[in-house]
Amino acid sequence: QSVLTQPPSVSGAPGQRVTISCTGFSSNIGAGYAVHWYQQPPGTAPKLLIYDNSNRPSGVPDRFSGSKSGTSASLAITGLQADDEADYYCQCYDSSLSRYLFGSGTTVTVL
Amino acid sequence: QVQLQESGPGLVKPSETLSLTCTVSGGPISAYYWTWIRQPPGRGLEWIGYTSASGATDYNPSLNGRVTISIDTSKNQFSLKLTSVTTADTAVYYCATGSGTGYFTGWGQGNLVTVSS
Numbered sequence: 403q404s405v406l407t408q409p410p411s412v413s414g415a416p417g418q419r420v421t422i423s424c425t426g427f428s429s430n431i432g433a434g435y436a437v438h439w440y441q442q443p444p445g446t447a448p449k450l451l452i453y454d455n456s457n458r459p460s461g462v463p464d465r466f467s468g469s470k471s472g473t474s475a476s477l478a479i480t481g482l483q484a485d486d487e488a489d490y491y492c493q494c495y496d497s498s499l500s501r502y503l504f505g506s507g508t509t510v511t512v513l
Numbered sequence: 514q515v516q517l518q519e520s521g522p523g524l525v526k527p528s529e530t531l532s533l534t535c536t537v538s539g540g541p542i543s544a545y546y547w548t549w550i551r552q553p554p555g556r557g558l559e560w561i562g563y564t565s566a567s568g569a570t571d572y573n574p575s576l577n578g579r580v581t582i583s584i585d586t587s588k589n590q591f592s593l594k595l596t597s598v599t600t601a602d603t604a605v606y607y608c609a610t611g612s613g614t615g616y617f618t619g620w621g622q623g624n625l626v627t628v629s630s
Contacts, residue, residue: 438616440558447607447620448558459618491558495615501573502615504558 405430406492406505413511414482422508424475424492430503432473435495439468439477440504443488451490452477479510487512515540517608517621525602525628531595533624535608538589542566546613547591549582551604552623559604564591565613598628 407425414420424437431437437455440448450459452468455475467478475494479486492505521533535547549561562572564582572580576595584591595602605625609617 436615440617447623448617449620450616450618453616453618454614493558493616499574501575502560504560507557 405496405499406494406503408490408492408505408508410506411509411511413513415513416482416484418482419478419480420482420510421479422477422490422492422510424477424494424505426473426475426494427496427498428473429498430473430494430496431470431475433497435497437468437470437475438493439466440491440493441488442491443485448491482510482512484512486510515545515610515619517610517619519606519608519621519624521606521624521626523625523627525598525626526630527599527628528597531593531598531602531606531626531628533593533606533608533626534590535592535621536588536590537610542584542586542589542591545610547582547584548609548611548617549593550607550609550617550620551602552607553601553604561593561595561606563611600628602626603628 439452441451442448455470456468465481516539525531543566548563564570564584579596581594605623607623608621610619611617
């Protein structure tokens, strides 16, 4: 059981906007630690998508955006495309557990 | 762009030690933090631990002291040893890198390790 909870799946039609939530606790997101997001297409390694809550690495389209508030964070994907189909994971440090945590993961399906 | 490649056996017997090596190319191993992360089949990601270029380490407490991560800067490699493995340690093992600020910018392609007799 993950300490960072994400919905198991979200779906949307091409061109639509979807959001993925990441709910934590006062020992991780709520403590002010930054949240990062990764995209993992089937059969491949994860790729950094968002770092420090809302920053995009070079090469990541601005269709992807991140935000954080209180003990939760969110990833938004606008203009959904077929190659956005993947698993998405949030990640944060937890001071109570003294380790880096990943969320439970969300599968995005493009209808 | 730093590139990482895991290598090591794909099958380990229960109670034995899992050993993997990650070879780094395209950048100085002295500049970053070097991490191991694993993913059991069909499941999520778990941080195992990291080493800095100077050899400072930090490990996931849930692994109960079974982990050692070491670095060999002369070979541009870092390694993972996980002792007393069980079937629960079956996973794809990824090596990854980051600047030490808590996120992982580069990943290897992964190495599936199955624990089975």
